[in-house]
Amino acid sequence: MEQEAKFGEQEPEVNLDRRKMMVGTGVLTAGLLLTKAGGLLGTAQAKSQMANWPWPYVKLDPDETAELAYNEWYRVYCGAGVFSSIFTQLQEKVGEPYTLVPPETFIFLEGGLTGWGTACGSHVGAALVTNMIIGPRTTGSHDGPMMGSEIMQWYADAALPTYTPKDPRYKGKMITTVSDSPLCHVSVGRWMKASGHSLGSEERRDRCARVTASVAHQTVTLLNQWHDGQYQTKGRLPSASYGITAQHNCTSCHGSDVPSPPMAAKK
Amino acid sequence: MEQEAKFGEQEPEVNLDRRKMMVGTGVLTAGLLLTKAGGLLGTAQAKSQMANWPWPYVKLDPDETAELAYNEWYRVYCGAGVFSSIFTQLQEKVGEPYTLVPPETFIFLEGGLTGWGTACGSHVGAALVTNMIIGPRTTGSHDGPMMGSEIMQWYADAALPTYTPKDPRYKGKMITTVSDSPLCHVSVGRWMKASGHSLGSEERRDRCARVTASVAHQTVTLLNQWHDGQYQTKGRLPSASYGITAQHNCTSCHGSDVPSPPMAAKK
Numbered sequence: 001m002e003q004e005a006k007f008g009e010q011e012p013e014v015n016l017d018r019r020k021m022m023v024g025t026g027v028l029t030a031g032l033l034l035t036k037a038g039g040l041l042g043t044a045q046a047k048s049q050m051a052n053w054p055w056p057y058v059k060l061d062p063d064e065t066a067e068l069a070y071n072e073w074y075r076v077y078c079g080a081g082v083f084s085s086i087f088t089q090l091q092e093k094v095g096e097p098y099t100l101v102p103p104e105t106f107i108f109l110e111g112g113l114t115g116w117g118t119a120c121g122s123h124v125g126a127a128l129v130t131n132m133i134i135g136p137r138t139t140g141s142h143d144g145p146m147m148g149s150e151i152m153q154w155y156a157d158a159a160l161p162t163y164t165p166k167d168p169r170y171k172g173k174m175i176t177t178v179s180d181s182p183l184c185h186v187s188v189g190r191w192m193k194a195s196g197h198s199l200g201s202e203e204r205r206d207r208c209a210r211v212t213a214s215v216a217h218q219t220v221t222l223l224n225q226w227h228d229g230q231y232q233t234k235g236r237l238p239s240a241s242y243g244i245t246a247q248h249n250c251t252s253c254h255g256s257d258v259p260s261p262p263m264a265a266k267k
Numbered sequence: 268m269e270q271e272a273k274f275g276e277q278e279p280e281v282n283l284d285r286r287k288m289m290v291g292t293g294v295l296t297a298g299l300l301l302t303k304a305g306g307l308l309g310t311a312q313a314k315s316q317m318a319n320w321p322w323p324y325v326k327l328d329p330d331e332t333a334e335l336a337y338n339e340w341y342r343v344y345c346g347a348g349v350f351s352s353i354f355t356q357l358q359e360k361v362g363e364p365y366t367l368v369p370p371e372t373f374i375f376l377e378g379g380l381t382g383w384g385t386a387c388g389s390h391v392g393a394a395l396v397t398n399m400i401i402g403p404r405t406t407g408s409h410d411g412p413m414m415g416s417e418i419m420q421w422y423a424d425a426a427l428p429t430y431t432p433k434d435p436r437y438k439g440k441m442i443t444t445v446s447d448s449p450l451c452h453v454s455v456g457r458w459m460k461a462s463g464h465s466l467g468s469e470e471r472r473d474r475c476a477r478v479t480a481s482v483a484h485q486t487v488t489l490l491n492q493w494h495d496g497q498y499q500t501k502g503r504l505p506s507a508s509y510g511i512t513a514q515h516n517c518t519s520c521h522g523s524d525v526p527s528p529p530m531a532a533k534k
Contacts (some may be wrong), residue, residue: 030392051369076405100297100367102318107403112386115504116419117512118449119385127375138343142430152383180387184512189528192511198529199511207473239382243466244459245451246384253520261456262465 007009043232049097053144059224060086062217070165071215072103079128080123081212085218086129096147101104111186120184124217126151129219134226146235147222147264152182153234154218156247160187161210164215170206180249187211236265268417318366320411321403326359326491327353336483337432339370340476346376346388346395350481353396353487364473368399386419387451387484393418396486401493413502414489420501421485423515427454428477429489430484439474446518455476 030159069085076084082105091098106128108114109121134144160175168174175195179187188199188208197203225231241247243261251260336352343351345518351370358365375381394415406458421425426443435441442462446454452528455466464470492498504510511528518525 010313013495018334028395050367051371074534104318104403104405106400107405110413111506111512113394113419113449114412114416114502114510115388115393115506116416116449116514117505118514119380124380124391127380129301131373131375135372136347138371138374138491146382148375149381150384152380156445169431175477182380185514189511190525192529194528196529201529232420235381237378237382238384244384244456245378245466248341256521259456259460262459262463262468 002059009139016017050100050132052097053133054135054141054222055097055135056094056135056229057090057223060234062087062220062221062224063091065220066163066217066240067165070168070209070213073212076104076107077121078212078215079125080104080106080206081209082114082122082125082219082248083128085213085216086223089255090174098162115186119182120155120187120211122212123148123151123155123182126215126219130223133223143226143231143233146233147226147231149237150222150233151215151218153236154188155215156180156182156249158214160191160215161207163210163212165210168210170202172203174203174207174210180252181247183247184250193232224236289490306369314426314507317367319364320400321408322400322402323361324400324486324494326494327356327487329487329491330355332487333430333480333484337430337435337476337480340479342438342483343371343374344377344388345475345479345482346392347371347373348476349389349392349483349486350395352483353490358462382448384452385453386449387422387454387478388416389479390418390449391424393482393486400490410493410498413500414486414493414498416504417484417500418485420503422454422482423449425481426483427458428474428481430481432477432480433456433474435477436517439470441470441474441477448519449481450514450516453519464477482534489508 065085066089069081072081074083077083080103084107087098087101087103106121106125109124112118112120127145130147130151131144132145134141137145156179159178161174161176164174175192176193177187177194179190181187190203191207192199192204193201195207197207222231238248242250243263277530288510332352334354336348336432339348342348343388350373354365354370373388373392376391379385379387386439394412397414397418398411401408401414404412423446426445428441428443431441442458444454444458446457446463448454454471456470458474459466462470464474489498505515509517510530
């Protein structure tokens, strides 16, 4: 990753062929005139809007966002739930480019990518939000990816779920657990072991809905700081410390026999 | 996941408030007229285009796509590399909605999510492609997410990299390894152990560029089958088999002491 950071200086290359073509035919001019007249944006602008970083952002209420995410979990699950809770508000308050992206696209993040138990969809959904709004590192700012990384660390450290909905579907006591990992399998597994509840239980399902709400709450809290110019990332690149892409919980899988990666001098 | 499948019957809900508003003011009509006249789409259409599943797709050459992905790795890394190799071609051959989404958005998938070693970005990039084009399971077809899941399984089973570029940057012999896992940490770690090369080495970097090319090749191969009505998914939901979201390589982390998840009857 140290080497990879060198590539962060490049400017993003956006395909502008069609835009150029439209300028040549005068169609873009018509689009711009219409924009002034009625707020309707032409396609050439619409496509570049998603690459026009950072996107316009207005501060959102973390509790309201968490409530939306909690309820959205029961429709589209963790990744799309976090994404939808933030994007649907900004579709209303800002409009484009938020209106371009249907949150349902990201339903597949459920269960750590279609049930594979890899990265929990909630923080991948959060990273999609921060990288779409703030932009990739090729824009010059690393805040988008590093805010996503910070949320992964927060997720691994927190006693989840941290957020309690105003009117939760499950009315009993909700056990919290620390995953020490950003992986769905570990996060859900530790909670199932501590609670004794199965994957299909009402309790586990409400737990993951509340985790989704918790991550949405944390994401908006950080985005609001960023909006106010107060965001100082706590995100880290684990690969820069370990000589391999990695989590911080080496012994969880390796036990006491943690292998050392090859550290040969770079050629 | 068995329970979660129940939610697959819902139709996606796309925010159409702005569209309704524009119809009310007559602006949408102006946009539609302009579309007929000059091919320029209004915003209200542009936003729904990404939710208009399945997207128009034309068959791509797997080898050409792999070459693009290989070179894109050196600019935007694994996840955005797979995404870009397919989307940039379809931006040219189809236009919208492909032109709406800048591939650089997904640079953060590098290193298993900003260097954390979770899901390898290459197959997450592939899943973004298949879910954007074919659509989420709420459309009625499960081919989008299941094609992504099938690519994860293929990734775990294959001796990677499977694709050799026409003019590779690294000219020496490229060792291949089977990860038995969709995780970047395991995939890269096994290759580093077998090859003896460090994370920052030219060899490891070219290995990951070739893995990116390999996944892009496989993704287009499956998308072409789908286009021809020949796609029969081999994708599975591991969570349905194990009672927990999971990979198939339980002993890789748990050794011989694989815990049994709680399997209490659903309430």
